[in-house]
Amino acid sequence: MPQRILVTGYGIISSIGNTVQECYQSMISGVPGIGRICNIDTVLRDELIVGEVKRTLPELLDMAGIEPEEGYSRNTVLGIIASSEAFHHARLHENRQLSTGLISATTVGGMDRCELFYNDFLTNETRNAYIDSYDCADSTERIASRLDLTDFITTISTACSSAANAILLGARLIRSGKLDRVLAGGCESLTKFHLNGFNALKILDQKPCRPFDKNRAGINLGEGSAYLVLESEESQKITGNKPICELKGWGNACEAFHQTASSPDGVGAYLAMKKALELSGLKAADIDYINAHGTGTDNNDISEGKAIETLFGNRIPMVSSTKQFTGHTTSAAGSIEAILSILCLEHQVIWPNLNFSEKIDELNFLPVTRLITGEPVRAVMSNSFGFGGNDTSLIFTKI
Amino acid sequence: MNFIDGIGMISPQQTLVPGRFPDDVVEYTADFLKCIEPVYKTYIDPIPLRRMSRLIRMGISSARMCLADAGIAMPDAIITGTGLGSVEDTEKILSDISKEEKFLNPTPFIQSTYNTISSQIAIHLKCHNYNTTYVHRTFSFESGLIDGMLQLSEGSSTRVLVGGIDEMTLNHLNITRRIGLWKRQPVNNLQLLNSKTPGALAGEGAAFFLISADRSDHSYARLRNVSTLIDIRGSYRRDQAIRNFLLQNQLQPEDIDLLIVGISGDAVFDPVYHQFASDFFPNTPLAWYKHLCGEYHTSTGFALYTAAQILKSQECPEILLLNHKVPSRLKNILIYNQFRNINHSFLLVSSTD
Numbered sequence: 001m002p003q004r005i006l007v008t009g010y011g012i013i014s015s016i017g018n019t020v021q022e023c024y025q026s027m028i029s030g031v032p033g034i035g036r037i038c039n040i041d042t043v044l045r046d047e048l049i050v051g052e053v054k055r056t057l058p059e060l061l062d063m064a065g066i067e068p069e070e071g072y073s074r075n076t077v078l079g080i081i082a083s084s085e086a087f088h089h090a091r092l093h094e095n096r097q098l099s100t101g102l103i104s105a106t107t108v109g110g111m112d113r114c115e116l117f118y119n120d121f122l123t124n125e126t127r128n129a130y131i132d133s134y135d136c137a138d139s140t141e142r143i144a145s146r147l148d149l150t151d152f153i154t155t156i157s158t159a160c161s162s163a164a165n166a167i168l169l170g171a172r173l174i175r176s177g178k179l180d181r182v183l184a185g186g187c188e189s190l191t192k193f194h195l196n197g198f199n200a201l202k203i204l205d206q207k208p209c210r211p212f213d214k215n216r217a218g219i220n221l222g223e224g225s226a227y228l229v230l231e232s233e234e235s236q237k238i239t240g241n242k243p244i245c246e247l248k249g250w251g252n253a254c255e256a257f258h259q260t261a262s263s264p265d266g267v268g269a270y271l272a273m274k275k276a277l278e279l280s281g282l283k284a285a286d287i288d289y290i291n292a293h294g295t296g297t298d299n300n301d302i303s304e305g306k307a308i309e310t311l312f313g314n315r316i317p318m319v320s321s322t323k324q325f326t327g328h329t330t331s332a333a334g335s336i337e338a339i340l341s342i343l344c345l346e347h348q349v350i351w352p353n354l355n356f357s358e359k360i361d362e363l364n365f366l367p368v369t370r371l372i373t374g375e376p377v378r379a380v381m382s383n384s385f386g387f388g389g390n391d392t393s394l395i396f397t398k399i
Numbered sequence: 400m401n402f403i404d405g406i407g408m409i410s411p412q413q414t415l416v417p418g419r420f421p422d423d424v425v426e427y428t429a430d431f432l433k434c435i436e437p438v439y440k441t442y443i444d445p446i447p448l449r450r451m452s453r454l455i456r457m458g459i460s461s462a463r464m465c466l467a468d469a470g471i472a473m474p475d476a477i478i479t480g481t482g483l484g485s486v487e488d489t490e491k492i493l494s495d496i497s498k499e500e501k502f503l504n505p506t507p508f509i510q511s512t513y514n515t516i517s518s519q520i521a522i523h524l525k526c527h528n529y530n531t532t533y534v535h536r537t538f539s540f541e542s543g544l545i546d547g548m549l550q551l552s553e554g555s556s557t558r559v560l561v562g563g564i565d566e567m568t569l570n571h572l573n574i575t576r577r578i579g580l581w582k583r584q585p586v587n588n589l590q591l592l593n594s595k596t597p598g599a600l601a602g603e604g605a606a607f608f609l610i611s612a613d614r615s616d617h618s619y620a621r622l623r624n625v626s627t628l629i630d631i632r633g634s635y636r637r638d639q640a641i642r643n644f645l646l647q648n649q650l651q652p653e654d655i656d657l658l659i660v661g662i663s664g665d666a667v668f669d670p671v672y673h674q675f676a677s678d679f680f681p682n683t684p685l686a687w688y689k690h691l692c693g694e695y696h697t698s699t700g701f702a703l704y705t706a707a708q709i710l711k712s713q714e715c716p717e718i719l720l721l722n723h724k725v726p727s728r729l730k731n732i733l734i735y736n737q738f739r740n741i742n743h744s745f746l747l748v749s750s751t752d
Contacts, residue, residue, distance in 0.1 A: 136534040155535040157513035197508030254530035388518025
C-alpha cells in the first residue's frame with residue numbers, strides 16, 4: 001500500500017475572507033468578494049472589477065505582525081498570513097524531528113513593489129531594499145524564515161496551475177519518503193503588470209464573471225494565498241493531528257497546443273483528470289463534485305467542459321466554478337480552490353456556480369446553480385489549468 | 400539509476416557541438432558573459448521564431464539539441480528551472496506601464512510567464528506528459544533535477560528532460576549591481592581571480608539534460624544525487640548537510656575525485672568555497688567553472704555539463720583546475736554551489752561503470 005497523504009491543516013486569505021472560517025462564511029452565505037480596485041493605482045480601476053483582499057499593504061503587515069520594515073511585497077505578506085494559519089493549525093512548530101518542507105507557488109512574485117519602484121531601481125539607490133523581493137523565490141524564503149521551515153524548500157511557477165503543482169510535488173515527496181510533512185500552496189497579489197497583461201489578451205470581463213454561461217465574457221482577476229499541510233500517515237500518528245481529509249490523487253499533463261489557449265477538446269485537462277483518477281484508485285462515478293478551473297473565458301469553459309464529458313461520459317458529477325466568489329487568483333488559485341473543495345467534504349455542501357443563466361451550446365451538462373446541502377460528498381476533484389497548457393487536477397476524499 | 404543520456408548546452412563558450420568539452424576557451428572583457436547563440440532556424444520554425452524572445456529561443460534550441468544528442472523524440476516529462484525567466488520581456492512590460500498604461504502588446508506578457516519554455520518545448524514536441532517549472536533562485540535547476548529523479552523512481556517515467564535557463568540584460572545587471580551582486584567594472588574572465596573585488600562576473604546559459612532510467616552506450620555519466628539546503632539563519636547547517644550527503648551515498652571524502660565549486664571571483668563569498676574545500680576535501684583536486692559561463696541562478700547546469708563531459712572523456716581540462724592537484728582517477732565528481740551563503744546545493748555525478 002502506498003503511503004496515504006493526509007491533509008491536517010489549512011490557511012487562506014482572499015477577497016472573501018482572511019481566514020478559512022471567514023471564507024467558509026462568505027461561501028455558505030453566497031457573498032462574493034468581487035468589486036472595484038482599491039489598492040492599485042491603475043487606469044483600469046474604472047473599467048475592471050476584481051477579487052481584491054480588502055486591506056492595504058501596511059494593514060496586511062500589521063495583521064501579520066511584521067514591523068513595517070522595507071522589502072516586503074504584498075504577495076509575500078499574503079503568503080505569510082495564509083501559511084501561518086496552516087502552520088499553526090497543524091502545529092508544525094512541534095515534532096521538529098519530522099522533516100518538513102515548504103513548497104510555494106507564485107508567478108507575479110514581488111511585482112507589485114517592482115512596478116512601483118522600477119524607475120528608482122534604474123536611476124537611484126532609494127528602493128534597493130525591494131530589489132531582492134522582485135523574484136519568485138523571495139516570498140518563499142521569507143515564509144521559510146518566519147516559520148523556520150528549512151528541510152526542503154522550492155518555488156513553482158506554472159502560471160494558473162502553480163499552487164496545484166506545489167501540492168502535487170508535496171504529495172510526491174511525502175509518498176517517496178523524502179519528507180514527513182509539507183506546507184504547500186501559493187500566493188499571488190494583484191499587480192498593474194498582470195492586470196494590463198490579461199487586459200491586452202482581451203480575456204477580462206468588465207462585469208461579474210460568468211463561468212459555464214453561454215454569454216460568458218472572461219475573467220475577473222483576484223488575489224490571495226492559501227496553504228495546505230500534508231502529512232504522511234506515519235507522521236500524523238506522531239503529531240496526533242486530526243486529519244481533515246485525504247489527498248487521494250493528483251495528475252499533471254500538458255495541452256501542448258497553444259501558449260494561451262486551450263485545445264477545443266481539452267486534451268490536457270482530460271489527461272490531468274484521468275491521471276488523478278487512476279492514481280486515486282477511484283472510479284469516475286465516485287467523484288461527487290468537480291471544482292472546475294472555470295475561468296469564464298470562452299475558450300477554457302468549453303475545453304474543460306468537453307474534457308469532463310469525455311472522462312465522465314453520461315454520469316457527470318456536480319460541477320461548479322468558485323471564481324465568481326474569489327476572482328481568478330492565478331498562481332494561488334490551485335490552493336485556494338483546493339481548500340474550498342475540502343470545505344465541501346467537511347461541511348457536506350456543494351458550492352453554487354453563481355451568475356449562471358444559460359447553458360453553453362457545445363456542452364451537454366449544467367453547472368450547479370444553488371448551494372447543495374443534504375447530499376453525500378465523499379470525493380471532490382479540484383482543477384487548475386494554466387497558460388502554456390500546464391494542467392493539474394487534485395482529488396480529495398473524506399476520511 | 401539516473402543516466403545522463405543527452406546534453407544541449409548554450410553558453411558563453413563554444414558548447415554548441417555535442418559530445419565534448421570545447422578545446423579552446425573564449426576570452427571576454429565585459430560587464431557580463433553573453434551566450435554564443437546557435438542558428439535558431441535549425442531548431443525552431445521561422446514563423447514562431449520571429450516573435451520569440453531570446454531566452455525562449457535559447458531554451459527551446461538547447462532542449463532540441465539535447466533530445467537530438469540522446470536520439471529520442473518524446474520525453475516522459477519536461478521540467479525546467481529558471482531563476483528569472485525572460486528578463487527581456489518583463490522589462491519591456493515594466494518600461495511600458497511605468498510610462499503610460501495603454502494597450503500593451505500581449506506577446507511579452509505571455510513570454511514573461513516562467514513556464515513558457517517548458518510549455519513551448521511541449522508544443523514543439525506535441526508532448527502531453529508531465530510538465531512543470533521551478534523558479535527558486537539557485538535551487539531552480541536543482542529542484543528540476545530532484546523532481547526528474549523522483550519521476551524516474553516513481554516508475555511513471557523512464558526518460559525525463561530537465562533544463563536550467565537564465566539570461567542577463569544590461570538593465571537587470573545595473574539594477575542588481577545596486578545590491579552588490581556584480582563587479583563594478585568590466586573584467587577579463589580568465590583573470591577573474593586576480594580582481595579581488597566584491598561581486599561576481601555575471602553570465603547566462605541554457606542547459607538541458609536527458610536523464611534516463613537505463614544506461615545506454617552513449618550515456619555520459621550517472622547523476623547519483625542532488626540536494627539543496629537553505630541556511631537562512633547562518634546556523635552552519637551546511638557542514639552537517641555535506642556529511643549526511645556523503646553518508647547517504649556511502650562515500651568518504653577521499654572517494655570524491657574532483658570537487659567542482661561555484662567560485663565566481665567574488666571576494667566576499669569565494670572564501671565560503673575555500674573553507675568548504677579545506678574543511679572537507681583538503682586533498683581533493685579542485686575545479687571551477689564560472690570563469691567560463693559567469694554567475695547566474697541556473698549555473699549548475701554548466702557545472703553538470705562540465706562534470707558529464709569530464710566523466711565521459713575521462714579527461715579534466717586544465718582550464719578548470721584551481722589547486723594544482725590533478726585528478727588521478729575520474730569516477731566521482733561532487734559539485735558544490737552556493738548563493739550568498741544561504742542557498743547551498745550539492746550534485747553528485749559518477750562515471751557510468
